[in-house]
Amino acid sequence: MSPRSIALALLVTAALPAATQTGHVPLVQHADGRAHEVLDGAWRVVVDPYDVGYRNIFDEPLTTSWFAHDAQETERWDRLEYDFDAADALHVPGDWNSQRPELFLYEGTVWYRRRVRLARAEDERLILRFGAVNARARVFFDGDLLAEHEGGYTPFDVEITDHVGAEAEDHSLVVMANDTRSKAGVPMDNMDWWNYGGITRSVRLLRLPATYVRDYSVQLDPEAPEEIVAWVALDGARLGQRVRVAIPELGAEASAQTDADGVARLRLPFRGERWAPLDPRLYDVVVEAETDRVEDRIGFRTVEVDGVDVLVNGEPVFLRGISIHEEAPFRGGRGLTPDEDRQLLEWATELGCNYVRLAHYPHNEAMVRAADEMGLLVWSEIPAYWALAWDDPATFASADQQLREMITRDKNRAAVVLWSVANETPVSPARTDFLTRLTETARALDPTRLITAAVFADHERQPDGSTVFRVEDPLAEHLDVVGVNEYVGWYDGLPDKIGTIRWEDTVGKPLVLSEFGAGALYGLRGDSLTRWSEDYQAYLYEEQLAMLRDVPFLRGLSPWILMDFRSPRRPLPTIQEFWNRKGLLSERGERKLAFGVLQRFYAEVARDWR
Ligand code: GCB
Known part of the structure; x- marks a missing residue:
């Protein structure tokens, strides 16, 4: 459904999911190191102090939220009480408090909207990486609620693969950010720092292969520090693959077959220099599967x-x-x-x-x-x-x-x-x-x-x-x-x-x-x-x-x-x-x-x- 075609209905039936942690996929390691597009910059916003975006006058939740539709007037008699295209913008990444004087002390809900023109190659997976949204986020893509996340200082990933076709099309990405403090929250409602609200860290669109290297750990073995212990976890349909971890500069590498869960464990010899305080030594590390490859910079040290x-x-x-x-x-x-x-x-x-x-x-x-x-x-x-x-x-x-x-x-x-x-x-x-x-x-x-x-x-x-x-x-x-x-x-x-x-x-x-x-x-x-x-x-x-x-x-x-x-x-x-x-x-x-x-x-x- 394109945002433009959505009727301006305020449907009031079922509640939004009660859970605050739905829809996001396990975190992709080293998002910056993957093919990606940066979705930062000016996002149009609606400031919503009374939460009209997701509840009606009887305080009942809306099935699909009002602002999430990112609708536009199509007939002259349409009644639309918001308009993202005409609205002011906030810079992402950033907080709203320090961008606009009238939002300095504001705590509540702001709806962010960004249009993205996207096409997807066959076998490509598209994942949105949010570096952080303080404190609660609901992510809507073309009006559909895809994910919710709570926790204002850690990243989360939302997959949009099934929502993007082969032809380039305009899509609407709407993020509801809410930073109302609460006694049951982490942090709680009382703290000695500013509760900066908004999409406070970068937003990226990761383009990953159908089966990708989702996560890996490459560290010195504390028990045997002349060796590196590593594991690699794949995500996708082809979980059975040969994976390889290499440190070209040291001529060190190892490969292994993944298990049924797509996880492989490896050991590599380490004959390099240690990372040390004020004397950091980082190595290029390659993590490779048959269908994906990531490069990272990693240091090796022990701590005890x-x-x-x-x-x-x-x-x-x-x-x-x-x-x-x-x-x-x-x-x-x-x-x-x-x-x-x-x-x-x-x-x-x-x-x-x-x-x-x-x-x-x-x-x-x-x-x-x-x-x-x-x-x-x-x-x-x-x-x-x-x-x-x-x-x-x-x-x-x-x-x-x-x-x-x-x-x-x-x-x-x-x-x-x-x-x-x-x-x-x-x-x-x-x-x-x-x-x-x-x-x-x-x-x-x-x-x-x-x-x-x-x-x-x-x-x-x-x-x-x-x-x-x-x-x-x-x-x-x-x-x-x-x-x-x-x-x-x-x-x-x-x-x-x-x-x-x-x-x-x-x-x-x-x-x-x-x-x-x-x-x-x-x-x-x-x-x-x-x-x-x-x-x-x-x-x-x-x-x-x-x-x-x-x-x-x-x-x-x-x-x-x-x-x-x-x-x-x-x-x-x-x-x-x-x-x-x-x-x-x-x-x-x-x-x-x-x-x-x-x-x-x-x-x-x-x-x-x-
Ligand atoms: C503390 C807190 C810190 C405060 C600081 C203060 O003990 O851990 O978050 O900012 O005192 O200035 O009172």
């Missing part, structure tokens, strides 16, 4: 924990890190370009980092690939943040799915060493059970990386005036590396309290101080106790770093945060203006004093850990 040490390639490392939000430098907002990703990572490198915590959700794929190329270790996390609805099975399903999508997408990146399942979650049996199950998912999908979470430490004032910090969270037992967020000097006392802290090891695992920090407005000076001044922030960093130097089981830190970022929780006029000011850089990249304090500390640590 030995007592309180984190070992990369068998060498103890100290994680000199910084936390980063996915917010565009200089302009704010999402839809970062590869240059903007790199800018953030270059600033981290200038700070002396060998490690970044990509908070509080999976960042875009190009960001992780840039870290891989720059030799920055990565902590990657899902937005299981603060008080989720631990008892709600749908909340668990969403967290679990986002974790799977993150691991599926990034499992071939040597840079990624830590998967984090949560940030600052209130301890209860239901929460610990929920998060423990997530650690099990992560380990089952990827037994080669370390599992972590950012938790709180218990602290107690002692009669001698000191404050003892120890991790008593039962989740720690299920983690390889324990992350702790600690805000003494900002939310808890003044910076001079930091000197009273003593850490006690209760878990025998590496500790990473995943956050500490203080707000400062760039350019605001005062004495070291003037809140919001650069001086206060610098003083707090000095005190924290002096204290942390003496923690024998500390193996890294990622202070909060590289750059100021937007947050609706931060309304203080003249200082915050909806920016969380804990950045070491302003949103324009201007260095605050504390940048230099941390930079000097990292220079020292880099010398000591050589």
Whole structure:
């Protein structure tokens, strides 16, 4: 059915499927490495604050949505209360909040429309890759609902093969994006970052053969690091094929026959150079089946924990890190370009980092690939943040799915060493059970990386005036590396309290101080106790770093945060203006004093850990 021919009926009968995760196909590995067309650019939009696109006046769902038809008037008496062709456009990838002043605080539904002229070769499969749509997406093709996806920071794929014919024809692609916050969501309805809505990452149309290489994993065998273990999974009718994995530069290759599920396992000798922090070595890797071929760039390294040490390639490392939000430098907002990703990572490198915590959700794929190329270790996390609805099975399903999508997408990146399942979650049996199950998912999908979470430490004032910090969270037992967020000097006392802290090891695992920090407005000076001044922030960093130097089981830190970022929780006029000011850089990249304090500390640590 062409959109133009659709009658303007508001049919009200059956409901849209209740499930929020339907229709999409298993993720295609390395979408960028496949033949594709980029569907970014100007998409026409209808802003729909009352959700008229999918419900009638009695709050009953529409069988097929009003806007999804992308209809046009054909007779002069037609009643059509929208018109995509005459509507304004928003840029994809991007969020709506930072593109239009009147949408700055908008949370709700926006319908995006893009026309595509497509023909399909026989035996070709067409898959739409959405890098991310925050937070819920419904994808309609020529008016038909093809897929729904929930989770605003991970990719999903929608197959349109059966909807495209041999002749070139115009098709209508409509995406409903909704970013209404909810208590049962992941993240929940309360968080300290901007809920940027929209098609926030690139949209691509992948052209794949009838049976294609859907996924693969190519990594050093942690048990026998002179070998690479690989698996390849095919998708399509010809699941029985010979597949080959090769690293031409090393003259290494292996081939194997797929099993009945289209999966083959292979081993290759590895006599190359390892990928190492700040010394990244990537190899061209060819993954080939009889009907498809993909090329990727992959690094090889090991990562493990030995007592309180984190070992990369068998060498103890100290994680000199910084936390980063996915917010565009200089302009704010999402839809970062590869240059903007790199800018953030270059600033981290200038700070002396060998490690970044990509908070509080999976960042875009190009960001992780840039870290891989720059030799920055990565902590990657899902937005299981603060008080989720631990008892709600749908909340668990969403967290679990986002974790799977993150691991599926990034499992071939040597840079990624830590998967984090949560940030600052209130301890209860239901929460610990929920998060423990997530650690099990992560380990089952990827037994080669370390599992972590950012938790709180218990602290107690002692009669001698000191404050003892120890991790008593039962989740720690299920983690390889324990992350702790600690805000003494900002939310808890003044910076001079930091000197009273003593850490006690209760878990025998590496500790990473995943956050500490203080707000400062760039350019605001005062004495070291003037809140919001650069001086206060610098003083707090000095005190924290002096204290942390003496923690024998500390193996890294990622202070909060590289750059100021937007947050609706931060309304203080003249200082915050909806920016969380804990950045070491302003949103324009201007260095605050504390940048230099941390930079000097990292220079020292880099010398000591050589
Ligand atoms: C935290 C959170 C982080 C906040 C930060 C703050 O503990 O993990 O998301 O932005 O504190 O600035 O309060």
